[in-house]
Amino acid sequence: xxxxxxxxxxxxxxxxxxxxxxxxxxxxxxxxxxxxxxxxxxxxxxxxxxxxxxxxxxxxxxxxxxxxxxxxxxxxxxxxxxxxxxxxxxxxxxxxxxxxxxxxxxxxxxxxxxxxxxxxxxxxxxxxxxxxxxxxxxxxxxxxxxxxxxxxxxxxxxxxxxxxxxxxxxxxxxxxxxxxxxxxxxxxxxxxxxxxxxxxxxxxxxxxxxxxxxx
Ligand code: E4P
Numbered sequence: 674x675x676x677x678x679x680x681x682x683x684x685x686x687x688x689x690x691x692x693x694x695x696x697x698x699x700x701x702x703x704x705x706x707x708x709x710x711x712x713x714x715x716x717x718x719x720x721x722x723x724x725x726x727x728x729x730x731x732x733x734x735x736x737x738x739x740x741x742x743x744x745x746x747x748x749x750x751x752x753x754x755x756x757x758x759x760x761x762x763x764x765x766x767x768x769x770x771x772x773x774x775x776x777x778x779x780x781x782x783x784x785x786x787x788x789x790x791x792x793x794x795x796x797x798x799x800x801x802x803x804x805x806x807x808x809x810x811x812x813x814x815x816x817x818x819x820x821x822x823x824x825x826x827x828x829x830x831x832x833x834x835x836x837x838x839x840x841x842x843x844x845x846x847x848x849x850x851x852x853x854x855x856x857x858x859x860x861x862x863x864x865x866x867x868x869x870x871x872x873x874x875x876x877x878x879x880x881x882x883x884x885x886x887x888x
Contacts, residue, residue: 674848677725677856679836681705683718685859690722697725699800699836699856701756701780702732713749720750726798728778730756731766739766747775754778754798759787764794771795778834785819792824792831800856803847804837813837814846821851841865 675696678689681704689695698719705712716729727750731742739762743755747770755770756778757763767777771794778798779791783806791799801820806813817835824831834854835847841864847855857865 674852675854676844676862677834677854678723678862679704679838679856679858681708681710681715681719682859683708683715683722686719686722689859689862695723695725697727697854697856698723699728699756699778699834701728701730716746716749716753720752723752725752726754726776726778727752728754728756728780728798730780731758734760734762736762736765736769739763740769743770743775743777744773756780756800759783759791764790767791767794767796771797780836783816785816785823788816788820788831788833789823792829796831798832798834798854800834800836802837803835803843804839806837807839814843814850817847817852818850825851 676694677697677699678686678695679699681700686698708715719727729746731739733739733742739757746753746755754776757767758781759779767779770777776797778800779796780800782788782799782801788799788801801816803813817833820833832853834856835852836856838855838857838861844855844857844865
């Protein structure tokens with residue numbers, strides 16, 4: 674499973690990218706709006722930091738608008754992936770854009786049936802929202818598991834991005850459920866690297882080392 678970061682904050686992306694663990698980036702209108710910066714400028718900066726797929730979402734709600742936006746945003750950078758909502762217009766736009774060789778990420782997926790339709794439209798990526806499903810009392814990871822089985826059984830090449838990740842356990846559960854990618858917020862990546870026993874171990878290594886130097 675590959676790791677993407679789910680943010681439009683360039684500083685956060687740079688920090689985690691320096692660890693050498695990032696394969697891509699996802700953004701959404703909320704994340705971009707939070708930065709208060711020009712969309713194109715942010716996406717270009719992100720593409721300069723991470724050499725992998727960078728999802729940029731359309732704002733249009735109708736199919737012609739989504740197609741036009743997709744074509745425009747694809748010109749921003751070769752690595753841009755067009756993020757489309759899992760609506761009838763989004764699925765239609767996905768079919769058209771993918772037929773033109775423009776990679777799409779169908780987002781806001783909350784059921785395996787929606788994911789199947791996105792894959793049938795030729796989506797390169799599909800993003801089931803695990804955390805938001807969990808929040809509503811449904812097992813979000815089950816959608817990831819079902820999609821992994823469906824894609825394997827029926828030979829779909831669509832890659833599953835486990836999205837709306839809320840905690841480090843979601844990362845391991847996504848990997849075990851068969852997600853190809855987990856897109857993880859900065860705060861969760863930072864939590865995932867920390868463990869109190871790692872810190873405790875370091876303190877005792879240092880203490881023992883220093884004691885031996887003085888002996
Ligand atoms: C995925 O691409 C979305 O940007 C994201 O994972 C949404 O997650 P949220 O539920 O934390 O907003």
